[in-house]
Amino acid sequence: MKLILIRAAWDRLSLYLPVILMAVLALGTYWLVRSTPMLMVPEPEAPVRHEPDYFMRKFSVKTFDGAGRLKSEVWGTDARHFPDTDTLEIDMVRIRSFNEEGRLTTATANRALTNGDATEVQLFGNARVVREPVVDKSGQTQSRMEFRGEFLHAFMDTERVKSHKPVELVRGSDQFTADTMDFDNLDRVMQLKGRVKGILVPSTAK
16 A cells, blocks of 8 residues: 555656756756856946146156267156146246257247157247257358247257247347247248238348
8 A cells, every 4th residue: 555655656746847857957047147257347448538647846858869869858847747648748848959960959938748759849938949059061150049939839850930829039130020930940931920020130241
């Protein structure tokens, strides 16, 4: 009798065994899903902000060419580097720059914005750019030139100075003023626009 009851119970259990196995499998799968760490969804890159990544105070920076000659020297009281534009903003700036022939150009201002190697400089407030007198390849002496204004944009390597604001130019004993200016020393071309005034002093005969 016992054997018959056990066999009947087993037959009945075997009917529900597939359902039980599926339930166990479902529970196992659910546990695995809950236990597996979720993959990190990559966050969108934050837009680059125009914020300085380093500062300098009371500094002097020199750069040299491939032959070891001094190419430029930059002084300032404070400076801030902006990585998004790779520019340097400098307070109370003074820059000395030498071209390939060794001609010296000096730039000063209350504030400046320069590119990485200081070959392009925007000068703000009491801006002044001076090119010292030199003797060119033909033996002619090029007079000292000085540019003054509240804004000057100087390209040190190509010896170009321009401004969309009023400027004053002193070349030797001659003086000019204009509302805007674009001067290219390599091509010896000067464009003065707006209210242009000039004083030309004849050279003294020797």
